[in-house]
Amino acid sequence: MSVETPTLSRERFVRWDDPTALADAGRTMSGREFLEAMLHGDLPSPPICHLVDFAISGVGDGQVDMTLTPQESQYNPIGSVHGGVIATVLDSVMGCAVHTRLPAGRGYTTLEIKVNYLRGITRDTGPMTAAGRVVHLGGRTAVALASLSDKTGRLYAEASTTCLVFDLPSTAAA
Numbered sequence: 001m002s003v004e005t006p007t008l009s010r011e012r013f014v015r016w017d018d019p020t021a022l023a024d025a026g027r028t029m030s031g032r033e034f035l036e037a038m039l040h041g042d043l044p045s046p047p048i049c050h051l052v053d054f055a056i057s058g059v060g061d062g063q064v065d066m067t068l069t070p071q072e073s074q075y076n077p078i079g080s081v082h083g084g085v086i087a088t089v090l091d092s093v094m095g096c097a098v099h100t101r102l103p104a105g106r107g108y109t110t111l112e113i114k115v116n117y118l119r120g121i122t123r124d125t126g127p128m129t130a131a132g133r134v135v136h137l138g139g140r141t142a143v144a145l146a147s148l149s150d151k152t153g154r155l156y157a158e159a160s161t162t163c164l165v166f167d168l169p170s171t172a173a174a
Helices: 018-027 029-038 047-052 085-099
Strands: 053-058 063-068 107-117 128-137 142-150 154-165
Touching: 029 053, 029 085, 029 107, 047 053, 053 085, 053 128, 063 085, 063 107, 085 107, 085 128, 085 154
Parallel strands: none
Antiparallel strands: 053 063, 063 128, 107 154, 128 142, 142 154
16 A cells, blocks of 8 residues: 655744853843843744744733744644644743743743643644743742633643742853
């Protein structure tokens, strides 16, 4: 049995700014100032935003919104957006929500993440909003929640995370 493969191919070019310079700039600002600088274009977005194609669209105290436009380059083998893309966006929006509550010189990393996928996403789903919010911030850990919805408010995924909070090193790792 043979399977015909379509000959139409697509390509996508990804460009990003030096992540070390971005990380170094972030050490001198509170998390909220850092994210607001990205939101307003004063600092570039990190490479992951360009690779997966999502962006910060709102920053508040303990909360961040991001936009994602589903596209073919994010598809899994069965023709829908890969769960890893969704998890990446939700992880990012929750981590950034935590970051808004941190002073200059403090950072975070994900200790655990749980994602509930509620329905499939394709490019026909249209623009989506990921909303993250902090529910607990302690001296060493933080807990945040997130949702991913379409423009009508229909929920497609939700997540929770625990982050480790720590002092940043004085310079970015190479």
